[in-house]
Amino acid sequence: MVPVATSPPGLISMKSRVINKFYEPLVLLKAMNDEMTSLAEFVDPDDLNYRGDVKKIFQAFVYKLAHVCDSTPGNWGSTVTSIMLLRGSEGTNVEYHLASNQRCADDLENVRAYLQHLLERVDRASTSGRTSELRKDLLSAVIWFNRPRINSYIVRLEIEIQRCIKNARNEEPVIESLTRTLGLLEFHDDRMATQSHYLDKCNALLHNLIRLKASEIWGYIDQRATGVRLDGVTSNSSSCWPELRHMVNRLLAYCKDIEFFLLAKDNWPEIFRNFMILVHPSSHPLSRPRRNKSMTAEGIVGRMTRKEDIIERFRQFVQDLQIMHLDQRIQAEYQKDNFQPVVHSEILLLNHLEKSAGGVSPYRFFNNWMYIGSSKPTCRLCEYYFEEHRSGVGHRSSHKNLYISWRVPDVLQSEGHGGEEKRQVMVDRLLLRIRKDAFNLVEKRVRPTFRNHDSITSSVSMTLHGNWSEASDISDVMASMGSLQLNNDGGTQ
DSSP: OOOOOOOOTTBOOOOHHHHHHHHHHHHHHHHHHHHHGGGOOBOOOOOOOOTTOHHHHHHHHHHHHHHTTOOOOOGGGTTOEEEEEEEOOTTOSEEEEEEESSOOHHHHHHHHHHHHHHHHHHHHSOSSSOOHHHHHHHHHHHHHHTHHHHHHHHHHHHHHHHHHHHTSTTOHHHHHHHHHHHTTOGGGGOTTOOHHHHHHHHHHHHHHHHHHHTSHHHHHHHHHHHHHHHHTOOSSGGGHHHHHHHHHHHHHHHHHHHHHHHHHHHHOGGGGSSEEEEEEOOOOOOOOOOOGGGSSHHHHHHTTOSOHHHHHHHHHHHHHGGGGTHHHHHHHHHHOTTOOOBOOHHHHHHHHHHHSTTOSOGGGBGGGOOEEEESSOBOHHHHHHHHHHTSOOEEOOBOOOOOSSBOOOOOBGGGHHHHHHHHHHHHHHHHHHHHHHHHHHHHTOOOOOBOSOSSOTTSSOEEOOSOOTTOOSHHHHHHHGGGOEEOSSOOOO
16 A cells, blocks of 8 residues: 655645545546446557657657656556656756656665666667667666566466467467467566576567567457457457557567667767756655545535536436446545555656746756656646646647546645645646536536556557567567667557
């Protein structure tokens, strides 16, 4: 369980009335979205063309740098990480600012040291000649740091491969290929394995997955996966195909992260030299918001607007949903252990930017590119916060998922009444957006957007080319990736 602390000294706490007013419609919207998930349409991920657009390449570098710092799956997104690059001060070229959703001080220091190692390793090598050794070192560091998440992907991959083999309709080449991959997955739960052994086995798996994606078999897998998604089916036996595709793409994402590190080195070598890394502490979780009168949909609706006609229409809608136990779902949301709202990492950085000397200005950012990159696409509330902040700072596209364990940044006592007023303005703006979403569900019968995964695996259009048959270790696999090209073929992250 995430440790919950009272507000640290020096903070102006939000009034309980404001807290309940904010979270009631969120909980209701979350409960109604859960009701309608089975009707939801799959949201196609971004399909961005990075060729010739150095700004987009830079943005991809930033969020991929954050991606390799997001090492632990689940745990309520505690290691989700965001990074921004500011102009250097006191003789430095640039400042890397890093924040995570919920990491303690020791964990943040470990991330800082790991990130410094990666950046310094890129700086020490030339990317104009043979880069296999550089790729090997970078991939090894990334895989070893991220092994908790990688192991979780391998477990999921094993499950989905077994399901796909059963569902392959006697397609022998597909079954044979997937069976070979299945035989490479046993190493992840060997707790006695050395670091060298683990990396060698990961290399063999990556080698196999790269070859799989370059084969005709992948065309079959991709076709089956796309067919399932287009049909909107997420629960039958065929759902293994999109899940298999997703897990393969997640594992290969680490290889492609490294390619963007090298692209960044070619374009902006100065950001790997004479830099400073500043880590920002995670927020303290807010005690679980709840009060007895917040436990029913009808009660919440009556406090969302003063317009009687809207109240009546909305009450009728939620009454219709009582057949699906809407009130019980609301109560379940309030009772979840992870309903302890925290400030998300990208909002922590935006808040620091706003409240530090110089404020939010293009001049403060490297190359005047105002951008905060995150290891995951932004959630719906973070997207709303950026938009209502109205500062123009860029961020990753949103997957539109709604996470109610989210809160606005703290206000320091040193900010005074003015700081408290600014926070209230932002809360009110967000409430308008949240209520609008809820009312849209009634007025227009809008089906909520839905993603099975909150990671978008095709955020960067890239293709791997090369002959993988000769690759036998990490160095060879990554050297073979030297012909990675930017294109608009709709590849995956």
